[in-house]
Amino acid sequence: MIYASDVVEKDALRTVAGLMAAAARTAPKAKGVDTILTMVVDGAEKDAIAAEMRKIAEGGENFASFGRDAGNVDASEYVVLLAATDKPVGLSLCSLCGFENCAAATAAGAPCAFNISDLGTAACSACVVASNHFVDNRLMYTVGMAASRLGLFNTKVRACYGIPISTKGKSVYFDRK
Numbered sequence: 001m002i003y004a005s006d007v008v009e010k011d012a013l014r015t016v017a018g019l020m021a022a023a024a025r026t027a028p029k030a031k032g033v034d035t036i037l038t039m040v041v042d043g044a045e046k047d048a049i050a051a052e053m054r055k056i057a058e059g060g061e062n063f064a065s066f067g068r069d070a071g072n073v074d075a076s077e078y079v080v081l082l083a084a085t086d087k088p089v090g091l092s093l094c095s096l097c098g099f100e101n102c103a104a105a106t107a108a109g110a111p112c113a114f115n116i117s118d119l120g121t122a123a124c125s126a127c128v129v130a131s132n133h134f135v136d137n138r139l140m141y142t143v144g145m146a147a148s149r150l151g152l153f154n155t156k157v158r159a160c161y162g163i164p165i166s167t168k169g170k171s172v173y174f175d176r177k
Contacts, residue, residue, distance in 0.1 A: 024122035030114035076164035083157035138173035
């Protein structure tokens, strides 16, 4: 049997997307408190993210990067989404978030610095997996913001990143205008 390159590469890409989600899940987390959510989207959900990004871009010239990045989402086969929920780790002495402790931060509605840094660690782990498999990728907060606005995680998330991934002859994430 012959498998065409577009079919084989898309299958491989979906496998890598799953491996990226697994890497994010198993990335180290402060005090072992897991606040990371993962998701892989394509098709209509991916298109909805790009449409929401274009809608955000209409908000003014300072938001033009959302429109540019929407083109990258369009050119990608999949998008890996990573988010952090808000669950302070419960330290009585920390102040990394700018408040005396977790109780004061929670009362003020401030994000836990550890939840946000854990999301960064998870995102880096996912990007390394993509890179180790020679899959083009780019970490984008613009994608995460659009996904958050669409409520794709069906729960409140504190922060979200998107990582579009692609296998083209040339990376679609560079030489951007």
